[in-house]
Amino acid sequence: MSANVPAHEQHPAIELREAAVRLGETDALHASTLAVDARTVAVIGENGSGKSTLARLLCGLVAPTGGRVRVLGLDPVRQAGELRRRVAVLFSNPDAQIVMPTVAEDVAFSLRADRLPRAESAARVAEALDRFGLTDLAERSAHDLSGGQKQLLALAGAFVRRPELVVADEPTAYLDARNARLVAGHLLADTGHRLVLVTHDLSLAARCDAAVLVADGTVAAVGAPEQIIDAYEAALAC
Numbered sequence: 169m170s171a172n173v174p175a176h177e178q179h180p181a182i183e184l185r186e187a188a189v190r191l192g193e194t195d196a197l198h199a200s201t202l203a204v205d206a207r208t209v210a211v212i213g214e215n216g217s218g219k220s221t222l223a224r225l226l227c228g229l230v231a232p233t234g235g236r237v238r239v240l241g242l243d244p245v246r247q248a249g250e251l252r253r254r255v256a257v258l259f260s261n262p263d264a265q266i267v268m269p270t271v272a273e274d275v276a277f278s279l280r281a282d283r284l285p286r287a288e289s290a291a292r293v294a295e296a297l298d299r300f301g302l303t304d305l306a307e308r309s310a311h312d313l314s315g316g317q318k319q320l321l322a323l324a325g326a327f328v329r330r331p332e333l334v335v336a337d338e339p340t341a342y343l344d345a346r347n348a349r350l351v352a353g354h355l356l357a358d359t360g361h362r363l364v365l366v367t368h369d370l371s372l373a374a375r376c377d378a379a380v381l382v383a384d385g386t387v388a389a390v391g392a393p394e395q396i397i398d399a400y401e402a403a404l405a406c
């Protein structure tokens with residue numbers, strides 16, 4: 169937290185108070201209270217428990233239907249524009265995020281809203297392509313990449329914007345072991361961003377600084393990953 173912000177105005181990076189999301193007839197999330205400031209946060213829980221809904225709430229893709237949500241101190245509804253500038257999103261299926269014909273154009277597209285000078289934009293795209301091992305593929309058709317390469321492209325598109333927070337929803341779900349390790353390594357590396365990582369891979373969750381257990385549509389526990397993973401495994405054994 170910034171030393172320049174008075175204590176009473178400081179927020180944890182992620183703060184929910186009795187937050188709720190109703191999707192159609194389903195209470196996808198209800199009575200969810202959470203205050204977490206760790207740099208990397210794993211979100212774990214059973215299928216259908218509400219993890220993706222929580223992730224979507226944090227990046228402003230769904231609005232709360234009750235309670236209070238703050239992400240980086242921002243109200244995701246009233247400050248949606250600023251939230252979009254500071255938070256990047258990554259999904260398990262990278263095809264959903266490809267919008268431009270070539271790899272380089274697709275990364276550049278992520279910067280369109282930032283209205284950077286052309287030279288800075290080009291330098292940032294080149295840097296991102298290099299960082300994610302895509303330089304040799306820059307002129308290739310984005311849709312013709314392998315699944316692993318597409319997820320690296322999605323990472324490049326997310327990180328080229330220099331986000332403060334990356335919300336990743338099962339980003340390694342469709343990857344082989346090598347690419348899963350590669351993508352996880354990029355996400356967890358401390359390059360000045362925070363990470364919220366929804367995952368069923370408990371060994372990956374264990375590498376985060378904190379973990380959140382979501383169960384039956386609510387935040388059931390928050391704490392050190394080992395403790396939360398133990399609680400989850402104990403619940404699964406019942």
Ligand SMILES: Nc1ncnc2c1ncn2[C@@H]1O[C@H](COP(=O)(O)OP(=O)(O)OP(=O)(O)O)[C@@H](O)[C@H]1O
Binds near residue numbers: 193218
């Ligand atoms: N658009 C929607 N309309 C209605 N119900 C929805 C919608 N999206 C999700 N749900 C429901 O909300 C609940 C939580 O779903 P969510 O996708 O958040 O779970 P999850 O924990 O991410 O599951 P998984 O691990 O299987 O991806 C589920 O009951 C789901 O069926």
